[in-house]
Amino acid sequence: MGRPEAELDGLMDRLADGDRSAFTPLFEALYPRAVSVARRRLDDAHAEDAAQRTMTAVFARAVEFTPGRPVLPWFYAIAANETHAIARKVRVAASREAPAASASLVPAEGDPESALSRAEIRALVREAVAALDPLSAAAIESHLADDPDAGPRSPALRKRLSRAYARLRSSLGAGTIGAEKSAVTGTKGES
Amino acid sequence: MTAYELSSRIARRAYEGARIRRGLVRACGLGVLLGLIAVVAIGGGALAWLPVFAAVWTFLEWRGGALLRGGRVGALFGALVALVPTSLFMACCRLGCSMAGGVCCNTSRACAGIGALVGLGLAALLARLPAQERSRATLGAALGVVATAVPRCAGLMVGEGLGLVLGLIVGTAAAGVVCTVVDRIRQPAM
Numbered sequence: 001m002g003r004p005e006a007e008l009d010g011l012m013d014r015l016a017d018g019d020r021s022a023f024t025p026l027f028e029a030l031y032p033r034a035v036s037v038a039r040r041r042l043d044d045a046h047a048e049d050a051a052q053r054t055m056t057a058v059f060a061r062a063v064e065f066t067p068g069r070p071v072l073p074w075f076y077a078i079a080a081n082e083t084h085a086i087a088r089k090v091r092v093a094a095s096r097e098a099p100a101a102s103a104s105l106v107p108a109e110g111d112p113e114s115a116l117s118r119a120e121i122r123a124l125v126r127e128a129v130a131a132l133d134p135l136s137a138a139a140i141e142s143h144l145a146d147d148p149d150a151g152p153r154s155p156a157l158r159k160r161l162s163r164a165y166a167r168l169r170s171s172l173g174a175g176t177i178g179a180e181k182s183a184v185t186g187t188k189g190e191s
Numbered sequence: 192m193t194a195y196e197l198s199s200r201i202a203r204r205a206y207e208g209a210r211i212r213r214g215l216v217r218a219c220g221l222g223v224l225l226g227l228i229a230v231v232a233i234g235g236g237a238l239a240w241l242p243v244f245a246a247v248w249t250f251l252e253w254r255g256g257a258l259l260r261g262g263r264v265g266a267l268f269g270a271l272v273a274l275v276p277t278s279l280f281m282a283c284c285r286l287g288c289s290m291a292g293g294v295c296c297n298t299s300r301a302c303a304g305i306g307a308l309v310g311l312g313l314a315a316l317l318a319r320l321p322a323q324e325r326s327r328a329t330l331g332a333a334l335g336v337v338a339t340a341v342p343r344c345a346g347l348m349v350g351e352g353l354g355l356v357l358g359l360i361v362g363t364a365a366a367g368v369v370c371t372v373v374d375r376i377r378q379p380a381m
Contacts, residue, residue, distance in 0.1 A: 015206075017255055018255015018256040018259065019255075024199075027198075027202060031195060051194075051198065052201060056201050056205045058202070059205050059206040059209075060205035061209070
């Protein structure tokens with residue numbers, strides 16, 4: 001970074017004119033600046049990437065550089081753009097990974113926390129069933145213990161079951177009955 | 192390879208690529224302009240030479256510097272040559288002369304003479320450039336003048352075209368050498 005600004009201007013003028021001997025000293029002077037700009041916003045690995053993109057953009061646009069103009073403001077504008085672009089990419093990538101990471105925080109089926117909440121719900125439903133009239137309780141217990149392949153039930157039994165679930169629903173709260181029933185049966189139940 | 196070296200290589204490639212792209216775009220633009228002049232002044236056959244101009248001009252733009260500055264001056268003179276009427280190049284082919292007449296219709300020398308004159312005029316302009324870039328500018332001018340004058344060859348025969356091109360190159364080179372020698376003589380002894 002030791003080169004004076006006027007010298008950099010001269011080097012860029014020469015490079016814009018086609019003098020290749022100006023390339024190496026100009027690159028040596030600008031690369032550390034590009035890395036420094038990028039490190040203010042990015043981690044080391046991404047900063048290297050941003051610096052590389054900055055230098056590529058600077059030298060690709062060197063042919064458009066107007067001789068006589070100061071090189072550093074032009075260079076820093078490009079460096080800021082490239083760093084911003086990389087930072088945005090990193091942010092987008094991080095936000096894509098975030099839902100997956102938060103999904104892993106939700107307890108899975110076999111989690112102790114999940115097992116505990118299922119046991120609590122089961123106890124709650126048993127209490128509510130026991131609090132029902134004997135006919136409704138018997139209908140629900142027989143339904144929960146039923147073999148799903150047992151065949152069609154009679155219309156009277158279906159009606160009794162429906163009324164029993166309606167009473168259970170009103171005693172537990174309408175929104176939770178499906179979850180509670182599935183917690184009791186271990187499957188996703190009908191509400 | 193370190194990140195620095197990799198970046199340096201990629202940046203260098205980007206720089207060269209950008210110069211070539213810009214050279215191609217400018218060569219196409221100037222080629223269209225030259226094509227229009229050539230069609231009006233020489234005829235449709237002149238268009239066949241335009242790829243030569245495009246290739247030479249792309250090269251000059253890519254290299255840039257003194258080569259390109261000389262090439263620009265050369266291109267101006269080359270365009271003038273393209274505008275010279277064909278009758279001037281074939282001045283000796285008047286009524287009564289025949290192709291089989293040998294000396295009478297051998298216009299290659301006339302073409303070479305015109306080329307040399309243009310080349311000398313061109314070199315007089317190049318003499319104004321700084322001495323250190325004169326050799327490269329002379330080379331660029333020779334390339335530029337040949338690239339833009341070459342459609343003229345469509346209206347000439349092979350020998351005449353060759354005479355014109357060689358005349359241009361020799362004229363430019365000779366004047367360039369003279370300028371270089373004069374510069375060295377003028378240079379104060381260290």
